[in-house]
Amino acid sequence: MTGGGFSRRIYYAVGITLLVLFLLTVGVAYIDLGALNIVVAMAIATFKTILVVLYFMHVRYSSRVTWVFVSASFFWLVILLVLTLSDYVTRGV
Amino acid sequence: MTDSHSHVAHQFDDLAQQQDASNLGMWAFLATEVLFFGGMFAAYAVYRTLYYDAFVAGSQHMDVLLGAINTAVLLLSSLTVALGVHEVKRGNNAGLTRYLLLTITLGLTFLVIKGFEYSHKYADGLIPGVHFTLDGPEHVGLYFILYFVMTGFHALHMIVGVGIMTAMVIMTRRGRFSPEYHNPIEVSGLYWHFVDIVWIFLYPLFYLIRVHP
Amino acid sequence: MKTAPEDVLQKNYITAEYGIRSWLLTRDHKRIALLYLISITLFFFVGGFFAVLMRLELMTPQGDVVSAETYNRLFTMHGVAMIFFFLVPSIPAVLGNFLLPMMLGARDLAFPRLNLLSWYLYMIGGCYTIYAMVTGGIDTGWTFYTPYSTGYSTTNVVPVVVGIFVLGFSSILTGVNFIVTTHKMRAPGLTWFRLPLFVWAQYATSVIILLATPVLAITLALLGVERIFRVGIFDPALGGDPILFQHMFWFYSHPAVYIMVLPSMGVVSELVTCFARRRIFGYRFMAFAVMAIAVLGFLVWGHHMFVSGQSVYAGMAFSALSFFVAIPSAIKVFNWTATLHKGRIEFRTPVLYAFGFIGLFTIGGLTGLFLATLAVDVHLTDTYFVVAHFHYIMVGGAVMGYLGGLHYWWPKMTGRLYHEGWAKFSALILFVGFNLTFFPQFVLGYLGMPRRYYIYPEEFQVLNVLSTAGASILGFGYIIPMVYLLWSLRKPRTAGPNPWNAKGLEWLTPSPPPTHNFDTTPVVTEGPYEYEEKSADDG
Numbered sequence: 061m062t063g064g065g066f067s068r069r070i071y072y073a074v075g076i077t078l079l080v081l082f083l084l085t086v087g088v089a090y091i092d093l094g095a096l097n098i099v100v101a102m103a104i105a106t107f108k109t110i111l112v113v114l115y116f117m118h119v120r121y122s123s124r125v126t127w128v129f130v131s132a133s134f135f136w137l138v139i140l141l142v143l144t145l146s147d148y149v150t151r152g153v
Numbered sequence: 154m155t156d157s158h159s160h161v162a163h164q165f166d167d168l169a170q171q172q173d174a175s176n177l178g179m180w181a182f183l184a185t186e187v188l189f190f191g192g193m194f195a196a197y198a199v200y201r202t203l204y205y206d207a208f209v210a211g212s213q214h215m216d217v218l219l220g221a222i223n224t225a226v227l228l229l230s231s232l233t234v235a236l237g238v239h240e241v242k243r244g245n246n247a248g249l250t251r252y253l254l255l256t257i258t259l260g261l262t263f264l265v266i267k268g269f270e271y272s273h274k275y276a277d278g279l280i281p282g283v284h285f286t287l288d289g290p291e292h293v294g295l296y297f298i299l300y301f302v303m304t305g306f307h308a309l310h311m312i313v314g315v316g317i318m319t320a321m322v323i324m325t326r327r328g329r330f331s332p333e334y335h336n337p338i339e340v341s342g343l344y345w346h347f348v349d350i351v352w353i354f355l356y357p358l359f360y361l362i363r364v365h366p
Numbered sequence: 367m368k369t370a371p372e373d374v375l376q377k378n379y380i381t382a383e384y385g386i387r388s389w390l391l392t393r394d395h396k397r398i399a400l401l402y403l404i405s406i407t408l409f410f411f412v413g414g415f416f417a418v419l420m421r422l423e424l425m426t427p428q429g430d431v432v433s434a435e436t437y438n439r440l441f442t443m444h445g446v447a448m449i450f451f452f453l454v455p456s457i458p459a460v461l462g463n464f465l466l467p468m469m470l471g472a473r474d475l476a477f478p479r480l481n482l483l484s485w486y487l488y489m490i491g492g493c494y495t496i497y498a499m500v501t502g503g504i505d506t507g508w509t510f511y512t513p514y515s516t517g518y519s520t521t522n523v524v525p526v527v528v529g530i531f532v533l534g535f536s537s538i539l540t541g542v543n544f545i546v547t548t549h550k551m552r553a554p555g556l557t558w559f560r561l562p563l564f565v566w567a568q569y570a571t572s573v574i575i576l577l578a579t580p581v582l583a584i585t586l587a588l589l590g591v592e593r594i595f596r597v598g599i600f601d602p603a604l605g606g607d608p609i610l611f612q613h614m615f616w617f618y619s620h621p622a623v624y625i626m627v628l629p630s631m632g633v634v635s636e637l638v639t640c641f642a643r644r645r646i647f648g649y650r651f652m653a654f655a656v657m658a659i660a661v662l663g664f665l666v667w668g669h670h671m672f673v674s675g676q677s678v679y680a681g682m683a684f685s686a687l688s689f690f691v692a693i694p695s696a697i698k699v700f701n702w703t704a705t706l707h708k709g710r711i712e713f714r715t716p717v718l719y720a721f722g723f724i725g726l727f728t729i730g731g732l733t734g735l736f737l738a739t740l741a742v743d744v745h746l747t748d749t750y751f752v753v754a755h756f757h758y759i760m761v762g763g764a765v766m767g768y769l770g771g772l773h774y775w776w777p778k779m780t781g782r783l784y785h786e787g788w789a790k791f792s793a794l795i796l797f798v799g800f801n802l803t804f805f806p807q808f809v810l811g812y813l814g815m816p817r818r819y820y821i822y823p824e825e826f827q828v829l830n831v832l833s834t835a836g837a838s839i840l841g842f843g844y845i846i847p848m849v850y851l852l853w854s855l856r857k858p859r860t861a862g863p864n865p866w867n868a869k870g871l872e873w874l875t876p877s878p879p880p881t882h883n884f885d886t887t888p889v890v891t892e893g894p895y896e897y898e899e900k901s902a903d904d905g
Binding site for chain 2: 587887
């Protein structure tokens with residue numbers, strides 16, 4: 061788990077990609093996409109998260125247990141969001 | 154006794170087991186943190202679905218530029234943390250100290266800017282329960298409550314993060330870390346990256362709801 | 367390594383050091399377990415005291431012991447003390463803390479200092495809550511439903527909520543510790559499918575603690591914000607949505623039911639195999655079943671909200687999902703029964719508690735299915751049927767398992783044997799007292815008596831008197847073990863390392879174990895319950 065790691069070039073590349081994606085988020089927000097605005101914003105944010113998790117947090121070369129922990133926390137977040145919203149979006153249908 | 158051996162606590166067999174354990178411990182804790190913020194994101198999702206217009210009205214009072222600067226600051230700080238971990242693995246403790254100090258500076262910059270934003274909100278009467286004079290749509294208060302609670306808890310995590318990084322600087326100065334033993338740096342880095350990820354979502358959700366003309 | 371002198375070999379974790387400091391600053395998981403044992407027993411009797419007053423009040427249809435306001439405080443504080451400060455930490459913090467590292471062949475938990483911090487957080491949260499109870503109490507019900515809790519109650523809502531918030535972190539740290547320890551500190555040869563089912567249960571419980579408790583923490587934090595700053599998050603009069611509070615609250619509190627009962631299931635698996643002298647029936651099914659319960663438990667919370675105004679469609683989905691939890695629960699009950707079938711059962715005290723658990727949990731689980739059925743629940747919501755149902759799970763299940771485990775491992779923890787006759791007697795008394803207390807409540811609820819009232823129509827009196835009579839037997843049943851267990855401490859340490867001839871790494875060490883648990887790390891070569899092989903050798 062220790063040792064290894066990425067080269068410095070990769071860290072810089074990921075850092076710059078993150079900044080570019082951030083500028084993209086801001087840029088896209090100024091275009092009217094209707095309901096798609098939030099979808100695009102969340103998609104970019106999720107992609108940024110994946111980059112941070114895989115490279116900065118080294119999950120790319122971490123043990124399988126770490127992958128399970130990361131996936132579990134997001135899976136449970138989805139349970140919380142989806143089941144809670146399932147009530148609100150089906151009210152009065 | 155080798156130098157790295159002295160870092161092994163009695164309950165562990167070797168350094169590798171100890172490092173795996175503390176990494177996994179941090180990941181387990183971060184899973185908890187995901188759900189802690191997750192509860193707030195759920196509340197956000199529900200109220201944004203119910204009262205979209207109020208959220209649009211509320212978000213018009215955000216300073217998109219200050220928020221953008223803060224986002225950039227935090228993304229940069231994540232990079233400096235990653236580079237710090239990289240340096241300590243190569244035995245470059247001077248480089249580690251430099252990156253840690255840079256991280257702390259960026260973290261403090263974030264907090265100062267956040268402080269300015271909060272004080273503007275206070276001056277404009279946008280803090281529910283404390284000083285709220287906005288005459289907007291019916292549920293606009295909810296937007297600001299969630300804004301203050303979510304960014305407030307995030308800022309609290311930032312303060313803790315700055316504290317942890319300061320402790321890491323002190324430990325580095327005392328020569329505690331080496332290419333073999335630098336687990337506290339890695340684990341603190343994981344925490345810092347997590348706090349950064351929370352902000353990656355907070356920024357578009359609060360500042361960029363409807364900025365297009 | 368040099369051979370240790372005689373007196374070092376004699377030292378166990380209790381005699382290793384002396385003085386109050388050595389206990390309050392200990393990092394030994396076994397000592398921390400004892401600290402927890404003392405503290406949660408205290409809370410158990412605090413919660414029990416409130417229950418006694420409630421049952422006294424309910425002996426007659428009129429209100430003659432306490433006022434309505436006091437009664438509201440009593441049932442709230444009974445719930446808060448029992449759920450948050452006794453049931454949630456009970457088995458994990460006491461038996462889990464003591465046994466998990468030993469069952470894994472480890473010297474301690476992965477993070478001993480964090481473990482001690484957990485206990486301090488528990489004590490801070492606990493003391494603060496006690497303070498809040500003494501200075502006025504709280505009357506919102508243990509569910510803290512908004513807007514009553516945020517806008518109308520004049521009692522100590524904020525201090526209690528702060529106490530539970532702090533306690534949450536204690537749970538979370540214990541959960542982190544158990545998960546990491548199970549992953550990283552297993553002895554050589556101890557693969558996942560050689561783990562005792564007690565460890566599986568602790569692991570599943572820790573997963574729930576880790577993923578559910580933070581949501582309770584943030585929910586209570588938002589409740590505090592609303593109450594202190596008078597802003598509308600959940601209060602409809604201020605623009606919030608009270609149903610959202612219920613969603614977030616039950617996202618924790620339904621899985622919390624499994625935090626309380628899964629560890630007991632783990633205990634029962636150990637007891638059943640040991641005293642039936644048999645391998646557990648369907649080991650892998652048992653392991654998968656606890657994990658399945660842990661996951662499915664997160665998908666059903668809406669069944670607490672069928673009459674709340676939640677969407678009908680969400681209600682139907684939550685109702686359907688609730689039935690799925692019955693599958694792994696039933697697997698467990700069937701497999702325990704199958705393990706007992708044709709076993710040479712030794713009727714010692716711990717296994718009596720295990721029998722109690724299996725029977726009472728089955729009743730509690732099946733009545734849970736009634737309540738998960740949308741249409742039936744509309745009739746039964748907020749009646750004594752619900753009260754009876756969850757006491758069958760919580761007391762009949764969780765507490766029976768806890769007491770069974772305490773009796774089973776008491777010789778390991780203290781080195782002493784308790785009086786078997788008294789112990790069997792009290793197990794019997796508890797079973798009888800429990801059923802007499804709570805079975806009438808099923809009938810009361812079905813007849814329509816609502817919960818949380820201090821007065822009731824006269825036709826309900828007979829059943830209520832029966833229930834109160836049962837409660838006094840039950841209360842007596844809880845005092846007896848206190849007496850004979852404490853009494854056993856006066857006797858010499860004669861239990862020996864393995865009084866039950868049980869399998870499991872914890873029985874390989876002396877009783878009480880030395881601070882470092884094992885002189886040499888054990889190497890595991892077989893599954894956890896190889897009882898039959900051994901009996902064949904004996905014969």
